[in-house]
Amino acid sequence: MPFTTLTRTLPSQPSSSTPTAPPPRPRPRPRQKPPPTPPKIGIAFPTEVAALNDSDDSDLTPLTSPVESKTTSTIPDIPFSQKPHVPGTPSTHEPVPGTPQRRLPDFDLDTWDLRKLGTYVWVLVDLDARVLEPDDIEPVARDRVWWPGKIKSASCTAKPLKVLLFGDRKPGATIIEIHKPTDENILSLEDPQKRMRFRAPTFVNISPDGNVQASPRKKQKYDRREYEERWRDAVDRLAKDRKGGVDNDDDDEMPEVGTTDFELFINSAPSPTKSTQATPRKREKGKGKRKRKRKRMSTDSESEMGDEDAWHVDGNISQPRWSPPPPDELLQIPGELLLAQDRATSAIYWPAQILEYVPPKKERQRPKYRVLFLDKVQRDIPREWFFTSEENEFATCKLGRWQSDFKEVQSDDDEDNDIFHMNELHLRSPSPMSVDPPPDTAEFSELSIREQFAYIKPVLIAILNDRYAPARERHDNFIAGGSKRKSVVNSAGLRGQMDPRDVVTLQHCLSEWCLRDERRAQAIVDEGEPQILEDGRGLGPLLGRRSLSPTGTEVTFPSSQVERPPESSFTSSEMQDLEPPLSISGMSDTIPESSSSAGLDDTCDSYLPPPRQRGCDAYEGLSRIEKVDYCLNVLLPEAILQILLWRAGERSSVELLSGAEEKDLHSVGEGKLTERDWVYDVMRLREAIERKSVKANKRGTRNGNGNGNGADGEVVYGATGRPKRSVGAPKSYLE
Known part of the structure; x- marks a missing residue:
């Protein structure tokens, strides 16, 4: 195998001219799959991991070990529920379906114009219903809220701008004044x-240094x-006011109200018992609805335990079971005097009086007050329909016109006419007598004062003789004299709701019945007949011995001394010349022959008056002038008391009752003496406030202060929460 040998000897005998074959490539290792890419959660990947994933090295580049690759490139999968979320921080992930996108009102696009505010507005006020002014310097941080209101001034550009705050923002503070209206208030x-x-209460906290957010330690404490x-109640009232009235289930004369353009807003506004988290599916019916409601309440409780400022944004607060609101603490119930409207569309106010508070039966209903108008008509009206004497509008609102038969003050001319009329009446007619059985309440009230006086004579006779226990203290104090008598005189001006004209008539009837000629004899003594005075007590002893005979009046009336000759010695014309004038003598020898007048004790009033009334020894020991004072200060108040009892139906017996019964009746009568016609009390209050306002304006003009309140025009509040009137800074240390 030459190739094999060649290959073996090549390393030992290299040669540059001989070509060599490349060695065979090893098979590349399969590439490891990258880990699955986690969902985008807005967190940047590390640079090292990105470099490993996007590497451009060749296939022969040594690969890292599987262990190192796993620890370096794999990012732990964080559950979505554990991801931190910072409110207000922009997020790169897309919104999860079903999550509501809350969006605050964008005021940057608004162009604020005082003339384009409209009738209904939002006003930035603090917890005491005081508006934020641009020049206000706050010593401590104050929470302020945008509150719904209605402009009451004739024009939006009026200074100061008056705004009505809806709802129970603060008792008695329904209308505020904005001296410098801006987009900040x-x-x-x-x-x-x-x-x-605003679809939920939006609070703004302003610190003394001008920062919007103040330290939590300086925040005011209040019940959110x-x-x-x-x-929410204020928003409901604003919606109803836009419709033109208020709801009323009882009074058909008042217009029905509702909401058309506000219905969507009220239904969509966050409720204290509803969660603001949107639910994509519709509400289910049956048991699931109850379970879901219980779960929602638990979610609201958890959100309340979190950040306290979250309530201002989300409004997720669990609310206890609804209960009716209490009445206005500054109102006196019953008895507060008012000027009130009788319907929502009326701009006229009438005198009225609060009877009771009518709490609402449902959450959507409004609290009302049952008031009594001057025509005895009762109606249930809301708090915004009336003004008390502590409000400025009490002296400036428009009053209706009415007529009354009751005359509060009697002029001197009227009194003189009554005196002349009573003198003529007493001289020409006998005193009436009581009838048995006595008339009922309605019939008794229709009788004249002289006829009513006949039913109280037994009580007055008992007082004169010191036998009437309920009036014994008044009788004894007058007899004692000094400071005790002065106290009796000071308390004798009470007359209850009796007309002053009836009081004058009753006074003349009482004086005529009790004093008789002593009252007229005093006038003769004053005209210049001092010779008839025998001692320091005047004519008392002489008049006390006066009898029914004509000779008994010789001392007082000299004209009665003329002796009539026999009838045969003069003609009828001479008789007319010799007969004394009726206006001077006050009597006549002629006695009427009517049989019906035989049984009357005062039958001869117009011709031959009976003697004056006799009393106990203490009364008889008084001088003539003291007896006149006794009649005015002891008998007259008791006479008024008894007549008021008859008119009210409390008394129905002419004769005296038992001691306990008379004491009970007298206690009831004393209460009726202190009663007043509240309609005139309302008018007196208004007139007093008007006079006080005029004086305050004059004083404020001299001091350079137009409102007459504080030194800088600030309203000063008292301990009860009511604003003090005409309170200013002292001019010097002496004040």
Whole structure:
């Protein structure tokens, strides 16, 4: 085998001129398959791995060992659920189907214009319903929220701009003022794409140094669940207001309301009891629905335990079972005096009074208040329909007109006319008597004051004789004199809801019945007849001994001393000349022959009045002037009390009852004496606020401050949360 030998001797005898054959190539090793490429998750591959996968070496290049290749080029497969995710960081992977894409409103495309805000707006206010002004300096960080409102000013360019806040943002703070409206404190309701700007409560935290995000230690403490409920309720009210009214199930006169353009927004807004994660499939029916609801609630609870700021974005908060909201804490229920609307479309306000709070029965219903209007009509109205005396609109809203037969203040001319009328009435007609059985409440109220007075005479007689226990304290204090008598006089002005004209008439009836001629004799003494005074007590002793005979009045009325001659000595014309005037004598010798007047105790009132009423020794020991004061300050309040009891149907017996029954009736009557006509109380409150506002404006003009509140125009709040009025900085240390 020469070839074999040649091949063996070649290495020992090489030659450059002799060609040599190349050695045979070994069979290449099969290439190892690369590991499967993991899914793209946004993480860059190492440079070494990329170099190994894209190597351009020849087939004869030595390969690395399988062990090294496995440890260098293989990337561990990370489950998708364990991948870290940073909110706000851009991701290279494509969105997973079924994941909702939340998008915040883009305000960069908006062109803010004060004249194009529209009627309904969003206002940035803090937790105390105070609007953010550009010049505000915050000493601590404050959380502010974009709250729905409605512009109440006549024009959007009015300064200050008045905005009504919907919902229970803060009791009593329904209308706020924006002195410098900008894009930082007020926005239009919709964006340029006609979408609602906010579908969930959007909070902004402003720190003292101007940063939007403040330290968590300085954040205000508040109940987020409560503000979530209030915010959604405010949005619901805004939607109903756009429709032109509010819902009312009871009052047919009020317009029905609903939502057309807001229905999609309200249904799509995040609810505290609904998860914001989208579900591609439709809701199932049956048991699966209950299981899915339980799972959703657990997911909401987990999200609440996470980052506290996540609530502002997602709104995933579990909400307890719904309960009706409480009434406004600043309202006095019952009894708060108001100026209220009677319907949503009306701009006129009427005097009203709160009776009770009507809580809603469903979550979508609104809390209301049952109020009594001046015409005795009761209605259930929401809080936005009325103003209290603590609100500025109480003195500026438009009032309706009404007429009332009740006269709050009696002028001097009216009183003089009543006195003249009563004198004529007493001189020409006898006093009426009570009838048995007594009339009912309606019939008694229709009687005149003189007829009503006849039913209370037994009680007044018992008081004069110190036999009426409920009025004994008033009687004894007046008799004692000094400071005790002064307290009786100070409390004698109560008249309840009795018309002042009826009080004047009752006063004349009481004086005529109790004092008789002593009341008229005082006028004669004042006109200049001091010779009739025998002692320091005046005419008391003389008038006390007065009888029914004409001679008993000789001291008081000198005209009665004229003696009539026999009938045969003068004619009828001479009789007319000799007869004394009726207005001076106050009596006549002629007695009517009517048999029906024989049984009346005051039958001769118009001709021959009976003597004055007699009382106990303490009363009889009073001077004539003191008796007049006793009649006005002791008997008159008790007479008013008894008549009010008859009018209310509390008393139905003319005669005195037992001691316990009279005491109970007297307690009821004392309560009626303190009652007032609340309609006039409302008007007095409004007038007082108007006068106070005028004075504050004048004082503010002199001090260079137009609103008359704080030193810098800031509203000062009291301990109860109500704004203090006319509070300013002291002018000097003496103040």
